[in-house]
Amino acid sequence: MPSGAPAMSAERAEELSKQFKAIADPNRLRLVSLISSSADNEACVCDLTEPLNLGQPTVSHHLKVLVDAGILHREKRGVWAYFSIVPGALDSLAGVLTEAR
Amino acid sequence: MPSGAPAMSAERAEELSKQFKAIADPNRLRLVSLISSSADNEACVCDLTEPLNLGQPTVSHHLKVLVDAGILHREKRGVWAYFSIVPGALDSLAGVLTEAR
DNA sequence: CCCATGCATTGACAATCATCGATGTATTTC
DNA sequence: GAAATACATCGATGATTGTCAATGCATGGG
Numbered sequence: 001m002p003s004g005a006p007a008m009s010a011e012r013a014e015e016l017s018k019q020f021k022a023i024a025d026p027n028r029l030r031l032v033s034l035i036s037s038s039a040d041n042e043a044c045v046c047d048l049t050e051p052l053n054l055g056q057p058t059v060s061h062h063l064k065v066l067v068d069a070g071i072l073h074r075e076k077r078g079v080w081a082y083f084s085i086v087p088g089a090l091d092s093l094a095g096v097l098t099e100a101r
Numbered sequence: 102m103p104s105g106a107p108a109m110s111a112e113r114a115e116e117l118s119k120q121f122k123a124i125a126d127p128n129r130l131r132l133v134s135l136i137s138s139s140a141d142n143e144a145c146v147c148d149l150t151e152p153l154n155l156g157q158p159t160v161s162h163h164l165k166v167l168v169d170a171g172i173l174h175r176e177k178r179g180v181w182a183y184f185s186i187v188p189g190a191l192d193s194l195a196g197v198l199t200e201a202r
Numbered sequence: 203c204c205c206a207t208g209c210a211t212t213g214a215c216a217a218t219c220a221t222c223g224a225t226g227t228a229t230t231t232c
Numbered sequence: 233g234a235a236a237t238a239c240a241t242c243g244a245t246g247a248t249t250g251t252c253a254a255t256g257c258a259t260g261g262g
């Protein structure tokens with residue numbers, strides 16, 4: 001808000017930075033997009049390796065970054081690990097941007 | 102959209118990544134916040150150095166990153182350089198996040 | 203049991219980045 | 233025009249990061 005709300009604290013900026021850093025990578029952006037556009041809104045690592053043209057350890061690493069940031073949810077079923085988007089996580093981040101116009 | 106829109110292309114991801122990287126730094130988040138919460142929705146470098154507790158070259162560097170990403174606008178008036186938020190830039194980024202639920 | 207499969211972790215390496223001091227440049231003032 | 237001010241640029245350095253090959257760890261099938 002113009003001259004309404006006070007400026008962001010250093011601590012808050014540090015928090016938000018971690019979430020924005022998580023999605024500020026082209027491959028991680030594509031991961032989120034691939035998951036959200038998949039049939040059941042979830043995907044396993046084996047489904048994500050080929051479209052990104054990346055190795056399995058690299059994809060696994062990126063997914064971990066997104067999970068640690070609270071953006072993705074990880075659920076293990078059998079041998080597979082299914083990843084889905086945490087409800088409201090992206091909307092929360094979007095809110096930060098629209099509020100600071 | 103769940104199973105509606107196609108997934109994000111590599112090129113589009115690269116574009117968006119640059120903008121998200123620009124705001125994915127704690128000090129740059131505070132810069133945007135400071136500018137948007139200032140009286141006239143603009144600020145010069147000298148106003149931003151002290152609240153961030155950073156040197157002038159460092160602040161100048163961060164502002165350049167934000168300008169190059171199309172998030173901030175730079176206007177020189179006299180000896181001062183005034184920075185303001187490009188209208189709609191943050192809303193555009195926010196839209197990317199809300200659409201990919 | 204043993205093997206195959208899916209995924210996570212480790213270690214290493216190159217690339218990128220945030221920060222700073224020193225310096226350059228343009229503008230105003232005297 | 234000389235000095236001062238506000239800002240940009242350069243070069244360097246330490247830290248972070250993306251990627252991969254190799255390895256470890258569970259789970260399910262025979």
